[in-house]
Structure formats: C-alpha cells, structure tokens
Amino acid sequence: MDTQKSSKFFVGSIVIFLILFLLVKVILSTMLDMGKSAVAADSMVAEDVAERIKPVAQVYVGEAPVVEAAPVVEASSGGGAQVVTQVCALCHSTGMMSSPKLGSADDWAPRIEKGIDVLYESAINGFNMMPARGGRPSLSDDEVKAAVDHMLSQAK
Numbered sequence: 001m002d003t004q005k006s007s008k009f010f011v012g013s014i015v016i017f018l019i020l021f022l023l024v025k026v027i028l029s030t031m032l033d034m035g036k037s038a039v040a041a042d043s044m045v046a047e048d049v050a051e052r053i054k055p056v057a058q059v060y061v062g063e064a065p066v067v068e069a070a071p072v073v074e075a076s077s078g079g080g081a082q083v084v085t086q087v088c089a090l091c092h093s094t095g096m097m098s099s100p101k102l103g104s105a106d107d108w109a110p111r112i113e114k115g116i117d118v119l120y121e122s123a124i125n126g127f128n129m130m131p132a133r134g135g136r137p138s139l140s141d142d143e144v145k146a147a148v149d150h151m152l153s154q155a156k
C-alpha cells in the first residue's frame with residue numbers, strides 16, 4: 001500500500017514536472033518568436049513600409065513643384081565669409097607665418113595701401129608664403145576675391 005502510494009506520488013510529480021517543463025518551453029519559444037519578429041521589424045525597409053501603407057488610390061494634382069537647392073558657396077560677402085572660415089582662417093586667424101591677421105587693422109593697413117587689385121592678385125596667384133588661392137585650387141577667382149573683400153571688411 002505504501003509503495004503504491006509513493007509510486008503514485010512519484011508518477012504524479014513526474015507528470016507535474018513534465019507539464020511545467022512544457023509550459024516553460026512554450027513560454028520560451030513564444031518569447032523567441034517575439035524576438036524574431038522584432039528583428040524582422042528592424043529590417044523592414046522604409047520603402048517597403050511606404051509601399052504597404054500607401055493609399056489605395058492616388059490623386060494626381062499635377063507636377064510636383066521643383067525646389068531649387070541654394071548654392072553652397074555664393075560669390076557674395078556671405079560666400080567670402082565661408083571661404084575665409086573654411087580655407088583662409090587656417091593661417092590668417094592666428095597670423096601664422098606672419099600672415100596678416102584676420103580683424104587686425106594694424107596688420108592689414110600696409111597691405112591695403114598696395115591697392116585692392118594687388119591684394120586680389122596675391123591671393124589668386126600666391127605671394128611669398130601665401131599660397132595661390134589659399135592652397136585650394138578649386139576656388140574661383142570670384143570666390144577668392146570675395147574672401148579678400150571679407151578679410152578687408154573685418155580689418156577696419
């Protein structure tokens with residue numbers, strides 16, 4: 001009788017153990033599946049999503065307006081300022097190699113005396129340690145001149 005009871009208990013606990021085991025397994029695999037679908041969501045390409053959620057019908061309202069992109073460097077004083085910060089400031093902000101320092105009226109006064117055309121000429125073709133076009137050959141004459149204008153306007 002006792003042995004029967006304990007063996008029943010034994011079988012019972014095995015069954016409970018199996019049920020628990022299966023439960024854990026089901027829970028784990030559901031979690032894994034959720035993980036997988038989360039990864040799938042990550043890899044969804046924006047275009048695919050747009051394709052899937054796009055409206056069933058589309059209304060044609062004529063040509064889309066073309067938005068013109070603003071030129072990056074303008075040959076205006078703004079463009080000159082940009083060239084100065086991106087190219088010329090490398091030397092001229094610190095007065096490196098005794099270059100006339102940006103914003104220093106004293107440094108620029110003797111240069112200005114030479115006349116603006118001489119300064120354009122030096123900036124475009126180089127002058128002693130001053131490299132032609134500040135070492136950026138892709139700059140146009142107008143861009144270099146705008147940069148000189150900007151430098152001079154700051155040195156007053």
Ligand code: HEC
Pocket residue numbers: 083084087088089090091092096097098099100111114118119120122123127128129130131133134135144147148151
């Ligand atoms: C590699 C350093 C360096 C860079 C970059 C540089 N300069 Fe110069 N610049 C000099 C030096 C050095 C002098 C002084 C040359 C001298 O007087 O012998 C000078 C002088 C000048 C002068 C006076 C020239 C004269 O005839 O007195 C002008 C104008 C000038 N630079 C404009 C510019 C402009 C504009 C840029 C950017 C497009 C620029 N520099 C970039 C080093 C540089």
